[in-house]
Amino acid sequence: MTSAAKELSLANEPEHIARALRLAEVFAARAPAHDRDASFPFENFADLSRESLLALTVPAALGGGGAGAREATRVLGILGKADPSTALVLSMHYIQHLVMARSTRWPARLSRKLAKEAVESIALINALRVEPELGSPARGGLPATIARRTETGWRLTGRKVYSTGAPILKWYAVWAKTDEQDVRVGQFLVPAGLPGTRIEQTWDHLGLRASGSHTVVFDDVVFPLDYEIDVRRPDDWKVPDVTQATVHAIFVAAIYDGIARAARDWLVTFLKERVPANLGAPLATLPRMQEVVGGIEARLAVNARLIDSFAADFDIGFPLSAIESNIIKLTVTNNAAAVVEDALSLTSNHGLSRTNPLERHYRDVLCGRVHTPQDDATRVSAGRFALGV
Structure with a gap:
């Protein structure tokens, strides 16, 4: 495609698609080195933030792009062709914001806070669910990660593997069980970098090597009581979201x-x-x-x-x-x-x-x-x- 034809093609696309296509060329050039070194592409996310693509699925009423699944898949397909590791981290972030916008269980105060941060900065979120013993929660079973309710806040202890985007995440939606007599299980919103949190550099994979899907360890990490997202009796999770x-x-x-x-x-x-x-x-x-x-x-x-x-x-x-x-x-x-x-x-x-x-x-x-x-x-x-x- 000639330069003139490429410019005409971009001109006929929605702005967020045109921005993704321009970034894709840059990301594709960086991808081989990140794959070789298994290094995390921080610079890609700085570019995505600058182009307002981190907030693509944040509701327009909250300052985001207001995109639905169709436009988000187009962006992810474009970026996946260029650097699938970057696209994978971004997809997990997009999923969380689409769920927030449509969920009646996400506390509105928290979803607005995360939306504002996604619009204004490099503030990514992902769900941390998989554990060494549990495997994928999609196959059933209770997590070993425990959230203990205290007067000063929740205290979280556990280990999450395959935590995609771990080096750059600002927020974790952690799948954990409570230590209550009637055990509940669900998601807790945990800020990254709190005392007792550490990232173990365990991701040395055959593919998607730049996705930073490392292990995140929580050792008696304290976070606010009102950062409980959606915690229910185990049987209440049998119907998928x-x-x-x-x-x-x-x-x-x-x-x-x-x-x-x-x-x-x-x-x-x-x-x-x-x-x-x-x-x-x-x-x-x-x-x-x-x-x-x-x-x-x-x-x-x-x-x-x-x-x-x-x-x-x-x-x-x-x-x-x-x-x-x-x-x-x-x-x-x-x-x-x-x-x-x-x-x-x-x-x-x-x-x-x-x-x-x-x-x-x-x-x-x-x-x-x-x-x-x-x-x-x-x-x-x-x-x-x-x-x-």
């Missing part, structure tokens, strides 16, 4: 689809430019290459329709279910992984060379298969529902 489930599934799907599109773009360039001596023409001229690329395009077309239509349905209030949301995530992430695997099948050693980005895209896209909700849990839930058991 549809807003949380829907936006989480679709945002995660958009990021992995973005990775697949980055792989597709690199593959197309490679096939057009690679001219083997024994062929005397670009690889792109071979029917075998055209067939596989056509299959890739088919998977990406399906992904685009699923993501866009599902996000649009959410925004207009069309009734959705957690099971359907999880099926969308399963389908999109598996399509994305298949796209990158197909790209590797056409590129031989070139695709696995550290000098080319395809191997990084492959490592990143594989994370979709273990990203909550996992495929096996999604299939079991869907099967049980269909069978009525």
Whole structure:
């Protein structure tokens, strides 16, 4: 695309999309180094804040962008194509603000406070739920993390693993149980950096290496009593939060689809430019290459329709279910992984060379298969529902 065509394309997009597209070029250039070093991209979030993209899903009435799921998925897909680690941290932040805006359980005072901070500064939030013994809370069980109510405040003790964005988060929504006789479980809002809090640098992963998904440890951390977000009897959590489930599934799907599109773009360039001596023409001229690329395009077309239509349905209030949301995530992430695997099948050693980005895209896209909700849990839930058991 020429510079003039690119400027015309940006001019026809909503401002937040144009800003995301401009930042994507910068983020993509930084991504290889952050992946290599497993370093956190603080500078990306400074850029996102400057471009008012951290507050995209904050309600307009509170000074934010007021975007729904559809526009947020577009931004996340653009940034996921450039640097999926950055997009993943951002998606978790977006989810929390969309849930705050629609929840009757989030204390209004706290949601307004966090909205104001997101508009004015680099103030990100994520839910800290996963524990070494518990695994993913989506599979059931009570957390080991305990919140004890005292006269001076809640006192929190526990350990949370895979805490995405840990190096930059200002707020934690911590999943914990109380020590009350009638145990309750739920979310507590905990400011980052309080005495007794530490981050253990445990994230050394195959993919999404720059996401800073480290372990956060709480050792008798004191925070205000009125920072209780939503704490209930365990049985009251059996019905999933549809807003949380829907936006989480679709945002995660958009990021992995973005990775697949980055792989597709690199593959197309490679096939057009690679001219083997024994062929005397670009690889792109071979029917075998055209067939596989056509299959890739088919998977990406399906992904685009699923993501866009599902996000649009959410925004207009069309009734959705957690099971359907999880099926969308399963389908999109598996399509994305298949796209990158197909790209590797056409590129031989070139695709696995550290000098080319395809191997990084492959490592990143594989994370979709273990990203909550996992495929096996999604299939079991869907099967049980269909069978009525």
